Amino acid sequence: MPIVQFAPFSSLVQPAFWHELTNLKIDVLRLSDEILPITGSYSVGRSVKDRETGQEIALGCNLTIGSESLEKRSQLPPHSVIASGAFKNFNTIEDFKAADKTALFNQASEEIWDSIITKKDTSLLNKFFLITYADLKKYKYYYWFSFPAFVSKPAWEIGGEGWKDADGELGVEVLQSIHRNLQSDSRPFFLVRPAGNSVEIGSIEDHDQFFANVPPTSQTLAFIDPSALPDNPGWPLRNLLAYFRALHSSSTQLRILCWRDAELPSSTGTWKSRFGVLSAGAAGVDPTTKPSAVGWEKNVQGKLGPRVADLAPMMDPARLANQAVDLNLKLMRWRILPALDLDKVASTRCLLLGAGTLGCYVARTLMGWGVRTITFVDSARVSFSNPVRQPLFEFEDCLNGGKPKAACAADRLKKIFPGINATGLNLSIPMPGHPVPTGSLDQTKKDVEILEKLFDDHDVVFLLMDSRESRWLPTVLGAAKGKIVMNAALGFDTFLVMRHGARAATSSGNRLGCYYCNDIVAPADSLTDRTLDQMCTVTRPGLASIAASTAVELLVSLLQHPDGVHAPAPPPQTELDTADPSTSGSVLGLVPHQLRGFLAQFRNMPIIGAAYDRCTGCSETVLKAYETHGFEMMLQAFNEPGYLEKLTGLDKLYDEGEAALENVDWDEDDEGDM
Known part of the structure; x- marks a missing residue:
């Protein structure tokens, strides 16, 4: 009698599985190469009819894995079953190639045999093993499946006329009942x-x-058969036969039903299930002795070897970018900073007031940190001097009077990364010392309302303007609304980067100051009657990128601090290069209040500035006046010279200073003798 020949499993890996493996590798496994559980599924064998010849062509004996294979599986369709497995992902292609595949295969087959002999269980008969290596930079995935199956000695033979149509042997009513x-x-x-x-x-x-x-002639052993070949049952039958030989060695003849009917055939159709009677002589050895096993899958060349899935050509470029842009960030968590909270950074909504040199560099660095929401506010247009210093603009943006900077910068971010939520608004920020004409009153009030709404809708505000007075209104709004306010200002070869202190005191009991806390004069018009070099921000070319990057890095360190905007500043004597995250509070190290950079000496100096109770930007007097009177208070600040000094009491400070000087007894004779 002919020996039974089995149709081996063929792996069918859905692309979604590789996407899920990518996320698992980056976010969970990282450098781990432990063996993890995985599930696959297979259904009854299927075939298609050749349109030219009319012949039935059997499809592959497929075991499928998809995105759900690494998680809890969803409901399967009828006549589909789950196959449990294990997989091991290697960290390098060298490790993948050098893996002891024999040991891994033997371990898997040993588990199957142990479940048969010890547990008398069939749940692992279809167990498979998968080894992988994921090249996440090129989106190539190397993989090799094994489907361990035991070799029967002596081999099982098919009796009679071989495999037959099940309906002819068992009857249509029996098949319908099954x-x-x-x-x-x-x-x-x-x-x-x-x-x-x-x-x-x-x-x-x-x-x-x-x-x-039940008499032996009525006992039928059945299985869901993933094969559609008329004379070759699917691979699952091999281990089922091994199970019966080990536990029911007296059964040397078995009635086998290969179930292949997912749907009832039509009135003119035929049943696809197959039936046969298998027989085998008594085993020459102890049936409980583990037999040898086979089952490594062959590659597309028909040889024993791994396969390669190259997803890059077939993937949506936008999806490729979405997975790749944060790769550097997620790799930080593998070895260097496992506690880094990237979700907190990504969900932070950033408002950039100013789309010039600082604004462009800040935006690029924010994108590098994974921030997904960036809004620009600027009232200028791109000029011919901008593109070489401001990396979000090109020569074409300067033509025909120039594009609005804010909208142009937002559009350029979307071209760099389509997944960014970038918006640009053409908006002027009213300033103290710049009176509002009567005809512009309504527009100014509308602009202020828009600005207030922007502050409500964002978590962080960057002050990146090129004048002192333009920072006043955002300083007031940020303090009143409890927002994180980051300030960056440039000199020729110096810069200031600071975080404004919160309205409430820090956990150390001190309230940190804002941009105006060290001033004893209110912001006023600094833009009128300026020469060309005073109209432009004249700096060393590398200074803006250094200051912008420093501002973003300071923000991210602040976001990682458990106190957030209320984080205290480190003591002045703390060394920046020896910051201990366990004492600084942030996994990224220190969270200074202010950083003064000196490019001439290539030196940064951390500074702490306490809040000033007469500050024109963040003092309680100013904030309560804003909260009480709103736009009317702002309008007075814009239009009336000396209003902020009077409101905060700085005018009395002047008078006190003048009085102190008048009370000094100057000895002119002694001065002349010197």
């Missing part, structure tokens, strides 16, 4: 016994009880 049972109770292996005009199905593990009063 189909009904499997609709609600799909399982990879099952027993079938007659029950009147129908049948009953049971678990393989209950063999002796289920067939207690």
